[in-house]
Amino acid sequence: MxxxxxxxxxxxxxxxxxxxxxxxxxxxxxxxxxxxxxxxxxxxxxxxxxxxxxxxxxxxxxxxxxxxxxxxxxxxxxxxxxxxxxxxxxxxxxxxxxxxxxxxxxxxxxxxxxxxxxxxxxxxxxxxxxxxxxxxxxxAHIARDPLDPEFDDAAFVARLRTRTSGVKRLLLDQGLISGVGNIYADEALWRARLHGERPGNRLTRAQAVELLGHARAVMNEALAQGGTSFDALYVNVNGESGYFDRSLHAYGREAEPCDRCGTPIRRVAFMNRSSYFCPRCQSAPRSVRATRTGSA
DNA sequence: CATAGATCCTGTATGC
DNA sequence: TGCATACAGGATCTAT
Known part of the structure; x- marks a missing residue:
């Protein structure tokens, strides 16, 4: 959406x-x-x-x-x-x-x-x-969004750091923080150099603060460009599309070189859709690496 | 309560 | 050409 x-x-x-x-x-x-x-x-x-x-x-x-x-x-x-x-x-x-x-x-x-x-x-x-x-x-169960002046940064960071789910799923939890979807979650994680499967409770306070800052920034930048569009489905009330898709670093860029380090962007299945990330800049948490190599 | 997975619906792209 | 499968910017309901 x-x-x-x-x-x-x-x-x-x-x-x-x-x-x-x-x-x-x-x-x-x-x-x-x-x-x-x-x-x-x-x-x-x-x-x-x-x-x-x-x-x-x-x-x-x-x-x-x-x-x-x-x-x-x-x-x-x-x-x-x-x-x-x-x-x-x-x-x-x-x-x-x-x-x-x-x-x-x-x-x-x-x-x-x-x-x-x-x-x-x-x-x-x-x-x-x-x-x-x-x-x-x-x-009433939907949290404030990070562009809301009354969004409570400290409370969000504190709650994020009590949860065991992967941080991407937490970014998509509209009861914790609203407005973030699949594209901007991946972009915020890329900017923060964090892997989406890192559990919330294994982020440092500084990492959580930085991640929130990136989520807010990427959405503000997209808003300034009129939003992200890949096709005619995403338009304003006049039927016009935005241009932010030209600024994406991770989302939809499978196999293209990471804009920071040149490593090919990877795509993995996640919640019946996809996650895109740089496997070098956004290193997987220990639990995920162990599972993948069969050494757990 | 927190968690992970399934489900609602239609259309397009891709592969056989 | 037909047909099957995968995938799409999401929220909600379910079981555990």
């Missing part, structure tokens, strides 16, 4: 283009993206018709649109979700799942506009969060 930088690009676009608009009509074209909504597709559409969007907020990879009465539309893009603002007359996207007609006309085109939720794989979704304008209760 889009990770924090990509979701923030979408949030900023929503803030600019749909805040203040009233929802004139809602059409749900597929049930799955509204599966979290208790009253189903018809209830979702009925609940939102006529209501006004008052803001656009984000925590980690979750987005929500506060309504002016204290409720909110809560959304997650999953692996392939998009939020697009389109003229009503724009052709319907192949994977259009939900469309919100907005009142008023676009001053540039003189036409009506729609907010469209497009999602090929449908791991993402939308729901109405009762009383969720401030922070939807459904995502």
């Amino acid at each position: 889009p990770e924090l930088p990509e979701v923030e690009v979408v949030r900023a676009g929503l803030e600019r283009h749909v805040v203040g608009a009233t929802i004139a009509a809602v059409e749900v074209l597929h049930d799955r993206p509204v599966r979290r909504h208790p009253t189903g597709a018809s209830g979702f559409a009925a609940a939102l018709t006529g209501r006004r969007i008052a803001g656009a907020r984000r925590r980690g990879k979750y987005l929500w649109l506060p309504l002016d009465d204290g409720d909110a539309i809560l959304g997650h893009l999953g692996m392939s979700g998009q939020m697009l603002v389109q003229p009503t007359s724009a052709p319907v996207e192949r994977h259009l799942r939900v469309r919100f007609a907005l009142t008023g006309t676009d001053p540039r085109t003189g036409q009506g506009r729609e907010l469209r939720f497009v999602d090929q794989r449908m791991f993402g979704g939308l729901s109405v969060s009762v009383g969720g304008a401030g922070l939807p209760p459904e995502i």
